[in-house]
Amino acid sequence: MVLKQLSILNYKNIVQAEVDFSPKINCFFGKNGMGKTNFMDAIYYLSFCKSHINTPDSMIIRNNQDMCVLQGIYDYDGRTEELFCGIRHKQRKQFKRNKKEYGKLSEHIGLLPLVMISPADTELIQGGSEERRRFMDLIISQQDKNYLHALIQYNKALLQRNTLLKEQSRDTSLFEALEMQLAMYGEQIFQKRKLLVEKLVPLFNQFHQQICCSAESVNLHYISQLEETPLEEKLRNTRERDWVIGYTTSGIHKDELEMKLDDALIRRVGSQGQQKTYLIALKLAQYSLLAQQGTTAPLLLLDDIFDKLDAERVAQIIRLVSDEQFGQIFITDTNRKYLDKILETMNHDFALFEVEQGCIKPLKEA
Numbered sequence: 001m002v003l004k005q006l007s008i009l010n011y012k013n014i015v016q017a018e019v020d021f022s023p024k025i026n027c028f029f030g031k032n033g034m035g036k037t038n039f040m041d042a043i044y045y046l047s048f049c050k051s052h053i054n055t056p057d058s059m060i061i062r063n064n065q066d067m068c069v070l071q072g073i074y075d076y077d078g079r080t081e082e083l084f085c086g087i088r089h090k091q092r093k094q095f096k097r098n099k100k101e102y103g104k105l106s107e108h109i110g111l112l113p114l115v116m117i118s119p120a121d122t123e124l125i126q127g128g129s130e131e132r133r134r135f136m137d138l139i140i141s142q143q144d145k146n147y148l149h150a151l152i153q154y155n156k157a158l159l160q161r162n163t164l165l166k167e168q169s170r171d172t173s174l175f176e177a178l179e180m181q182l183a184m185y186g187e188q189i190f191q192k193r194k195l196l197v198e199k200l201v202p203l204f205n206q207f208h209q210q211i212c213c214s215a216e217s218v219n220l221h222y223i224s225q226l227e228e229t230p231l232e233e234k235l236r237n238t239r240e241r242d243w244v245i246g247y248t249t250s251g252i253h254k255d256e257l258e259m260k261l262d263d264a265l266i267r268r269v270g271s272q273g274q275q276k277t278y279l280i281a282l283k284l285a286q287y288s289l290l291a292q293q294g295t296t297a298p299l300l301l302l303d304d305i306f307d308k309l310d311a312e313r314v315a316q317i318i319r320l321v322s323d324e325q326f327g328q329i330f331i332t333d334t335n336r337k338y339l340d341k342i343l344e345t346m347n348h349d350f351a352l353f354e355v356e357q358g359c360i361k362p363l364k365e366a
């Protein structure tokens with residue numbers, strides 16, 4: 001899949017833009033705070049109906065403006081897809097595919113597969129376990145509508161059980177009914193997360209090795225209480241303890257995706273460059289999996305990823321992503337010279353843009 005053209009009106013600091021892209025490599029350079037990330041975020045928005053960093057819609061509209069519009073024209077392996085998104089303050093956002101408005105935004109998720117690697121991803125390593133569960137959920141739900149449904153139902157039942165616990169309820173039949181629900185949906189989620197990590201691990205190891213040439217040994221491990229005991233039994237056994245504590249202590253909401261460098265957690269022992277390498281390998285594995293399971297090559301957005309990496313690792317990453325298996329790529333950096341160097345080394349079709357005060361200026365068009 002290729003994003004051929006993107007039109008923007010009032011997206012964060014971008015006043016207006018109409019940009020045609022190269023089907024392979026698109027580079028954007030500009031000083032800090034000029035709008036490079038905002039531009040990438042606009043592309044992300046059209047795939048996920050939300051901002052990459054979860055900015056509320058009210059803050060996406062450019063300051064002092066009433067509305068923001070995004071329009072993307074995609075070549076979906078020969079078929080044209082036109083996406084329109086209109087956001088107004090205090091109104092339901094409009095999201096249209098080929099001029100037809102979606103009933104539910106969830107119908108759109110997965111249509112335009114995309115992987116973005118950005119500085120915000122450090123949260124995946126540094127943040128709490130909910131960040132890593134969200135990472136797994138995002139990948140699976142792009143491919144599997146039933147997963148999102150199971151997740152919503154699980155969270156509903158969890159909220160209800162936690163309310164009962166807070167109210168110090170002793171209504172056994174209610175607890176049993178909710179635990180049955182939690183077990184049913186929890187088991188589905190557990191199996192799908194487990195399968196995802198099984199598929200991700202070999203890809204992750206391969207990319208990691210390619211980037212750092214075997215200089216480091218890394219691990220990715222899915223940890224769940226459901227591995228040991230079926231959830232319904234576990235919930236029954238911990239009901240008394242949960243009643244004292246006031247919330248549900250067992251379930252897939254306690255799952256962890258453990259990330260290790262040698263035998264220690266990478267967030268504790270990894271240098272910034274090692275953590276970045278880990279994240280990039282993980283995200284490229286996500287890309288590869290999405291590409292294998294889907295019907296089209298996802299878009300790859302690399303926002304300011306080269307900072308803190310040594311020249312060898314940067315060269316390896318560039319070599320990797322210019323490979324055929326990666327489709328259309330968008331790269332940002334603060335340094336033009338740096339991007340020129342990248343472009344010199346490849347014999348692909350590319351476009352180069354300068355981003356200045358929210359304006360996107362083409363310097364070399366595809």
Ligand SMILES: Nc1ncnc2c1ncn2[C@@H]1O[C@H](COP(=O)(O)OP(=O)(O)OP(=O)(O)O)[C@@H](O)[C@H]1O
Pocket residue numbers: 011012013014030031032033034035036037038039059060061062063304334355
């Ligand atoms: N709703 C908004 N209206 C106007 N400007 C906004 C809005 N939201 C964010 N901005 C501005 O966008 C700018 C940040 O742009 P962005 O994050 O895209 O920069 P960047 O070019 O990626 O910079 P860096 O190289 O530092 O990462 C900030 O100056 C911020 O004030």
